[in-house]
Structure formats: C-alpha cells, structure tokens
Amino acid sequence: MAMNASVAFDLPPLPSYTLTAREHLLAPLPDNILTLILPVVAYWGLSMIYHYLDVNDYFVEYRLHTPAEVLKRNKVTRWEVVRDVVLQQVIQTVAGFAFMYFDAEETVGREQYDVAVWAQRLRIAQKAIPSLLTLIGVDAINLGKSVSQNGYTMLAGALAGGSYPNVTQSVILDNGVETVAPAFTSWELAVASFIYWYFVPIFQFILAISIVDTWQYFLHRAMHMNRWLYVTFHSRHHRLYVPYAFGALYNHPVEGFLLDTAGTGVGFLISGMTTRQAMWFFTMSTIKTVDDHCGYAFPWDPLQHFTSNNAAYHDIHHQNWGIKTNFSQPFFIFWDRLLGTQWTGEVKLRYERDRENAQKQVDQDAAQAPDTIPAVALTEEREHERVVVSPDGPATRTRLRRKTVDSLKGPSHGVPGSVLHN
Numbered sequence: 001m002a003m004n005a006s007v008a009f010d011l012p013p014l015p016s017y018t019l020t021a022r023e024h025l026l027a028p029l030p031d032n033i034l035t036l037i038l039p040v041v042a043y044w045g046l047s048m049i050y051h052y053l054d055v056n057d058y059f060v061e062y063r064l065h066t067p068a069e070v071l072k073r074n075k076v077t078r079w080e081v082v083r084d085v086v087l088q089q090v091i092q093t094v095a096g097f098a099f100m101y102f103d104a105e106e107t108v109g110r111e112q113y114d115v116a117v118w119a120q121r122l123r124i125a126q127k128a129i130p131s132l133l134t135l136i137g138v139d140a141i142n143l144g145k146s147v148s149q150n151g152y153t154m155l156a157g158a159l160a161g162g163s164y165p166n167v168t169q170s171v172i173l174d175n176g177v178e179t180v181a182p183a184f185t186s187w188e189l190a191v192a193s194f195i196y197w198y199f200v201p202i203f204q205f206i207l208a209i210s211i212v213d214t215w216q217y218f219l220h221r222a223m224h225m226n227r228w229l230y231v232t233f234h235s236r237h238h239r240l241y242v243p244y245a246f247g248a249l250y251n252h253p254v255e256g257f258l259l260d261t262a263g264t265g266v267g268f269l270i271s272g273m274t275t276r277q278a279m280w281f282f283t284m285s286t287i288k289t290v291d292d293h294c295g296y297a298f299p300w301d302p303l304q305h306f307t308s309n310n311a312a313y314h315d316i317h318h319q320n321w322g323i324k325t326n327f328s329q330p331f332f333i334f335w336d337r338l339l340g341t342q343w344t345g346e347v348k349l350r351y352e353r354d355r356e357n358a359q360k361q362v363d364q365d366a367a368q369a370p371d372t373i374p375a376v377a378l379t380e381e382r383e384h385e386r387v388v389v390s391p392d393g394p395a396t397r398t399r400l401r402r403k404t405v406d407s408l409k410g411p412s413h414g415v416p417g418s419v420l421h422n
Contacts, residue, residue: 009181011123013171014116019107031275032103036096038279039286040089046287047246050294054244062296064315064351065242069358075239081250084236088249088256095261106275111196118192119184126162133159154187201277208267208281209331215263217335221327223255240293243311243318248293260289288330309333316343321350 024031053059054067065073130140140159148156157164169183184192223234233255240247249256264285268278291303292314304310309328316322325343328336336342 011120012116012169012182012184014120015112017110017113019109022106022108025276025279031106031279032096032100035275035279035282036093038283040093042283042286043085043089043249043290044246046290047248050245050290050296053296059296059298062298064295064297064312066355066358068362069242069355070244072358072361073241073354075241076250081240081247084251084253085246085249087253088251088260091253091257092261095257095265099265115189115192115196116184118195119188122188122191123162123184126158128161129159130161154185157185204271204273204277205281208264208271208273211267211270212263212285213328213331213335215266216259216329217327219259219263220329221341224324224327238318238323241318241320243293243295243315245290245294248289285330292330307332316347319350319354322347 022031024034026034029037054070057067133140133143140161144156144159147159153166154164157167164182164185167183167185168180170178171181172178220234223229233252236252237250237255240250249260251259264282268281273281288303291301292309292311294311295315297310297312298304301310304312309330309332313326313333314329317326322343325341326333326336327341328334333342
C-alpha cells in the first residue's frame with residue numbers, strides 16, 4: 001500500500017480490540033454465583049477445623065480460654081449461634097443476588113488496549129521531565145545528548161520529554177492507507193503491564209480493605225457508644241464473652257447486614273474490583289473474621305501476624321473489661337491507634353481471674369452431684385464435654401482443670417506477649 005507521510009501522530013496510537021464474554025472459572029457455574037458461595041464454604045470449612053480442635057482438646061496450650069469459660073461465661077447456645085449465622089448468610093446471599101441483577105456481564109479482550117493506555121500516560125508524563133529538571137538547574141537537552149552518546153538511548157529519550165524518533169510502527173488508517181506512527185518502547189510497555197496487572201489490583205485491594213476497616217470501625221464503635229444501638233442490635237454478638245470460630249458472624253440480622261454485608265459491598269464497589277477479585281476479597285474477609293474469633297493464639301498462623309488485628313487482639317474486646325476498646329476489625333488497627341481506643345492495660349491477671357472463676361463454678365456444680373454418680377454430664381446444650389468427679393470430694397480437680405487451666409498458667413500459657421503484657 002502507498003505510504004501516507006502527511007499523517008502526524010503526537011502519541012503512539014492505541015490498539016483495537018474485540019470484547020468477548022469472560023469464561024467462567026468453574027463452568028457451568030457463573031462467576032458471580034461462585035463469588036457468593038465461596039465465602040460461605042470458607043466460613044464453615046475453617047470454622048469446623050477450629051471446632052474439631054476444640055472438641056478434641058488439641059493445642060490447648062494456645063487457647064485463649066478454657067472449656068470451662070466457654071461453658072459458664074457464654075450466654076448463648078451453640079445451636080442459637082448456628083441458627084443466627086445461617087440467617088445472616090441467607091441475607092447476605094439474597095443481597096448478592098439482588099446486586100447481580102444490575103451487574104453487567106464481564107468481558108475480556110481489551111487487556112492490551114488498557115496496557116497501552118497506561119503506556120500512553122507514561123509517555124505524557126515524560127513530557128514534564130525537561131521542565132522539572134530545569135527547575136533544579138539541570139539542562140535536560142544536553143544531559144540527554146550526553147547519556148545518548150554513552151549508549152543509553154532510552155534514558156536520553158525520557159530526558160528529552162519522551163522523544164523516541166527511532167521507535168516506530170506501521171499502522172493502517174481507517175481509509176486503508178498504511179503509514180508510519182510512533183510506537184511505545186519496551187520499557188514503557190513493561191512498566192505499563194506491571195501497573196495494569198499488579199499495581200492497580202493491589203491498590204484496589206488496599207483501598208477496599210481500608211474502606212471496610214473504616215466502615216466497620218466507626219459503625220462498630222457507634223454501636224458501643226450509643227446505648228440504643230447496643231441494646232437493640234450489638235449486644236447479641238457480645239453474648240459470646242468467649243468467642244469461637246463459627247460464632248464470628250453471630251449478630252443481629254440488621255447489624256450483620258449493615259456491618260458485614262454492606263461494608264464489604266461498599267468496599268467492592270468503590271474500589272472497582274472485577275468479579276474474580278471480589279471472590280478473593282469476600283473470601284479472605286470471611287476467613288480473617290473467622291480467624292479473629294477462633295479463640296487460639298497460634299504462633300504459626302500467618303493471619304495472626306500479618307496485622308496486629310488478630311484473635312488475641314479482638315478477644316480483649318469481647319471481655320467485659322475491654323468492651324469499650326479494640327473496635328477495629330477485621331484487618332488493621334490504625335483507627336484504634338489514631339483515636340486512642342486501643343487497649344493498653346494489663347491483661348494477664350484479668351484472663352487468669354476469669355479462668356479461675358469459671359473453673360470454680362464448674363467445680364461447684366460437680367461437687368453438688370450425688371456421690372453415687374461417678375461422672376456428671378454437663379446438661380447445657382451448648383457443650384458436649386464431660387466433667388469427671390472423683391469420689392474423694394470437691395477438693396479434687398476436674399478433668400477440665402487438668403487439661404486446660406494448668407496449661408495456660410505461668411510461662412507456658414502459650415498466649416503471646418501482645419496479649420498477656422503488663
């Protein structure tokens with residue numbers, strides 16, 4: 001074809017693209033449906049792992065509380081917790097379906113175009129380099145010539161304001177005529193690809209996390225500072241003085257929708273995530289919430305060390321002496337630090353006193369049983385553990401004490417210093 005040298009391009013032209021529907025991750029299940037399913041599966045899957053550890057007395061040295069505390073201090077049965085969590089997840093799923101009705105089908109095919117857009121922005125940004133260097137007394141033109149003579153042609157082009165006369169491409173115009181146009185350099189495309197594929201998604205996750213943390217901190221704090229909000233809604237969650245994993249979403253349905261469903265939804269919308277990103281964001285938020293209520297301070301759990309907001313930190317908030325502190329959830333604690341609501345007092349003696357009081361109640365219940373009955377089954381529906389009473393009388397410790405309280409005392413308590421500090 002004839003060359004048309006009269007066409008001038010200020011910037012490299014953007015490539016054309018064709019949009020097609022994105023293939024589902026697990027066909028034939030639509031991605032938006034999978035986004036609603038994964039958090040529920042993650043919630044109960046992780047919760048049941050922790051529940052298995054609970055009922056089989058594994059890793060008792062890392063428990064924040066004893067079974068006696070779970071039995072005596074909590075004001076709600078496990079069945080009631082399961083019922084209300086399932087109700088919240090139903091509401092969450094219905095809200096997700098309602099949102100999906102207005103959600104457009106996701107497409108693919110413009111990825112190279114979007115990378116080129118970022119490369120074009122980089123080229124435009126380079127135009128400001130000569131002026132900026134002039135402000136600090138550097139002659140960008142002579143500097144560019146100097147580095148070019150030393151073989152750094154790409155750097156010279158950037159110093160010249162994004163001028164790369166030798167980097168060209170052939171393009172076909174709309175009228176079918178082929179012509180020469182400027183092209184992007186390899187470094188511009190590499191940086192643009194990094195921005196598009198990594199920097200932007202990471203920024204979206206950080207933004208969404210920040211929105212959720214902000215949303216939950218101020219709403220959570222309001223529910224503690226306003227008596228009507230606390231009594232009407234949030235007090236239900238605090239029936240669990242001793243949190244456990246599948247009680248993470250035990251809330252009043254209204255609170256559950258406002259605090260969790262709406263909070264993560266707002267984070268998702270404002271950050272502009274794709275459906276695939278939402279899968280990970282919603283699922284990881286759920287996993288983090290479950291882990292924060294698990295009742296274990298594991299030294300090898302990455303979720304408990306990635307941020308300062310972990311099971312030990314949030315557990316303080318569930319105690320009657322720490323209920324007006326540690327509002328942050330589920331990721332970071334910057335709002336607690338900025339606004340002075342982080343717990344800074346002594347906790348070791350408080351935890352040990354609560355354990356001793358709960359154990360005394362168990363011992364008293366066991367001592368009141370008839371001497372002819374060697375084992376007393378705890379009748380509370382929320383527990384299936386048994387207290388074995390020696391015929392020697394109430395002075396003998398129960399199995400619950402031997403297996404948990406003693407192991408949590410002293411230097412081998414297994415709770416990190418961030419919890420049991422003075």
